[in-house]
Amino acid sequence: MFFCVKNIEYSQNSCTFVVQYQLTCCCIMTVEEILHAHDLKNTGCRKYILGELLKSEAAMSENELKESYPDLFDRVTLYRTLKTLEDRGIIHRIVLNDNTVKYALNRHHHEDDKLHSHFHCEKCDEVLCLDGVTHFDAELPKGFISKEVFVVVEGLCADCIKK
Amino acid sequence: MFFCVKNIEYSQNSCTFVVQYQLTCCCIMTVEEILHAHDLKNTGCRKYILGELLKSEAAMSENELKESYPDLFDRVTLYRTLKTLEDRGIIHRIVLNDNTVKYALNRHHHEDDKLHSHFHCEKCDEVLCLDGVTHFDAELPKGFISKEVFVVVEGLCADCIKK
DNA sequence: ATTCAATTGCAACAATGATGCAATAATGTT
DNA sequence: AACATTATTGCATCATTGTTGCAATTGAAT
Numbered sequence: 471m472f473f474c475v476k477n478i479e480y481s482q483n484s485c486t487f488v489v490q491y492q493l494t495c496c497c498i499m500t501v502e503e504i505l506h507a508h509d510l511k512n513t514g515c516r517k518y519i520l521g522e523l524l525k526s527e528a529a530m531s532e533n534e535l536k537e538s539y540p541d542l543f544d545r546v547t548l549y550r551t552l553k554t555l556e557d558r559g560i561i562h563r564i565v566l567n568d569n570t571v572k573y574a575l576n577r578h579h580h581e582d583d584k585l586h587s588h589f590h591c592e593k594c595d596e597v598l599c600l601d602g603v604t605h606f607d608a609e610l611p612k613g614f615i616s617k618e619v620f621v622v623v624e625g626l627c628a629d630c631i632k633k
Numbered sequence: 634m635f636f637c638v639k640n641i642e643y644s645q646n647s648c649t650f651v652v653q654y655q656l657t658c659c660c661i662m663t664v665e666e667i668l669h670a671h672d673l674k675n676t677g678c679r680k681y682i683l684g685e686l687l688k689s690e691a692a693m694s695e696n697e698l699k700e701s702y703p704d705l706f707d708r709v710t711l712y713r714t715l716k717t718l719e720d721r722g723i724i725h726r727i728v729l730n731d732n733t734v735k736y737a738l739n740r741h742h743h744e745d746d747k748l749h750s751h752f753h754c755e756k757c758d759e760v761l762c763l764d765g766v767t768h769f770d771a772e773l774p775k776g777f778i779s780k781e782v783f784v785v786v787e788g789l790c791a792d793c794i795k796k
Numbered sequence: 797a798t799t800c801a802a803t804t805g806c807a808a809c810a811a812t813g814a815t816g817c818a819a820t821a822a823t824g825t826t
Numbered sequence: 827a828a829c830a831t832t833a834t835t836g837c838a839t840c841a842t843t844g845t846t847g848c849a850a851t852t853g854a855a856t
Binding site: 674675676677695708709712713734 | 843844845846852853854
């Protein structure tokens with residue numbers, strides 16, 4: 471199955487991230503279309519989570535997702551839906567150094583990405599995906615190979631410095 | 634309070650890590666002496682944890698620490714002891730991308746360290762502190778400042794590649 | 797040996813991850 | 827528009843981990 475966005479053809483398997491990037495950043499597609507593109511049913515919880523994440527620039531925790539409507543969905547439903555969205559490559563989970571977890575949309579082309587870096591404000595707890603240029607080099611012990619690198623930069627965001 | 638190791642004087646507050654580094658890597662001091670240097674009582678759980686971590690090159694999880702003697706200490710005691718040792722700067726906790734936690738000795742001079750990087754073997758689950766040269770550069774949004782950077786490199790260790 | 801503060805074990809609770817199962821909802825078909 | 831089928835949801839439930847209070851115990855200074 472192929473579909474076309476902005477005159478570029480993508481197979482659904484190999485390039486959904488690019489499509490989604492155009493979606494979320496250029497607002498060409500709706501939540502429903504994202505789900506359809508990934509062969510997922512248009513259910514309430516999925517629409518809600520994607521809607522919230524699309525509205526938010528920052529990554530969101532399970533609690534932050536529940537904030538607006540605490541009892542809209544069962545805890546397990548939220549948990550399973552987040553897992554499904556993660557498995558399908560629509561969102562990713564970010565594990566912070568304090569052991570908490572946040573979720574964010576995969577707004578970019580992640581397929582070949584091996585470096586996942588995020589910023590965590592120690593004051594307001596906001597988490598952002600670092601989309602700018604990021605370099606990482608580590609000297610590994612002999613014979614070791616690296617596959618993926620996860621980085622969390624802890625610091626203060628611009629808003630919190632002002633205050 | 635000052636004390637002397639290898640003809641170099643260190644104030645206890647500012648340089649305990651250096652002392653400890655000499656300790657653990659050069660085997661000048663015992664577990665008891667480490668505890669004494671940090672003004673901590675010589676208790677069973679502390680001696681056990683430090684002993685296990687000193688024996689092990691890799692970081693250890695709570696379960697790995699309990700493996701040899703499952704019922705030697707209460708779960709809460711282990712938890713609190715790990716916290717004490719972390720608070721005193723003797724060990725550090727490593728949060729992996731799968732949400733699990735491991736602990737390792739602060740074998741190096743960590744005071745000015747802002748980059749904490751670890752290797753996690755996806756096959757055998759072993760975690761090592763990356764002591765070699767490690768560089769990290771990230772372009773942060775305008776006005777943001779970074780304080781600490783936590784890195785986890787996921788991959789395969791030499792032993793697991795051979796197999 | 798005594799004393800005092802620190803440490804430990806136990807009970808208990810919260811938060812989170814995870815699974816089974818029956819009820820319900822979403823989509824393609826008639 | 828109703829139906830059938832499969833996926834999704836809510837509920838019950840359990841495991842694991844983080845956390846605190848309190849009374850009993852232990853470490854080490856005297």
